[in-house]
Amino acid sequence: xxxxxxxxxxxxxxxxxxxxxxxxxxxxxxxxxxxxxxxxxxxxxxxxxxxxxxxxxxxxxxxxxxxxxxxxxxxxxxxxxxxxxxxxxxxxxxxxxxxxxxxxxxxxxxxxxxxxxxxxxxxxxxxxxxxxxxxxxxxxxxxxxxxxxxxxxxxxxxxxxxxxxxxxxxxxxxxxxxxxxxxxxxxxxxxxxxxxxxxxxxxxxxxxxxxxxxxxxxxxxxxxxxx
Ligand code: SF4
Numbered sequence: 001x002x003x004x005x006x007x008x009x010x011x012x013x014x015x016x017x018x019x020x021x022x023x024x025x026x027x028x029x030x031x032x033x034x035x036x037x038x039x040x041x042x043x044x045x046x047x048x049x050x051x052x053x054x055x056x057x058x059x060x061x062x063x064x065x066x067x068x069x070x071x072x073x074x075x076x077x078x079x080x081x082x083x084x085x086x087x088x089x090x091x092x093x094x095x096x097x098x099x100x101x102x103x104x105x106x107x108x109x110x111x112x113x114x115x116x117x118x119x120x121x122x123x124x125x126x127x128x129x130x131x132x133x134x135x136x137x138x139x140x141x142x143x144x145x146x147x148x149x150x151x152x153x154x155x156x157x158x159x160x161x162x163x164x165x166x167x168x169x170x171x172x173x174x175x176x177x178x179x180x181x182x183x184x185x186x187x188x189x190x191x192x193x194x195x196x197x198x199x200x201x202x203x204x205x206x207x208x209x210x211x212x213x214x215x216x217x218x219x220x221x222x223x224x225x226x227x
Pocket of ligand 1: 020021022023024026027028029060061062086122
């Protein structure tokens, strides 16, 4: 599997996987050609264990591009693991394989509810993401749905549609609204009042809504994996 870099914070090691099947207009991932290291799950575990992190986050890029190796990694590494994903490749077999492993939590993005908007923003349909959320809700995996609030694009009206959709699957689904960091020059950073307003609207549908305003962590360092 291809890794862009590892980053360390006080409590976790984050693995940034290389490559993605979406093309988000405000993508934060460093997916420049050939800036990756190819590693096996065993090699990656050996590399990470020297830092003895309390937890490991699989992030991207899109980690689920490396489905077979990802399952191997999760089954082999006996530590708390969190997967962040765009959800488009999570089918029922994949989800079943992840059940009863060390995977503690999945953070799944639902970037937009309106399919045309999702297609404009990511280059892909959101149907697979809808299906993945419904299947996760039937699984024994703990998961949280996330949306980046982008003023004028993924705005309050879109957040409300997502919250209503999620409530139709289950009102106990955890939902988190992330504050857009201006990348791609498509909008400006939302104000705290805008984020709080979006959270209030989502709470009309869902019992557990949070936002990135409540959490600020900074990596201690980032580095490329050596082999
Ligand atoms: S899903 Fe994430 S990594 Fe992929 S293009 Fe979108 S923002 Fe970038």
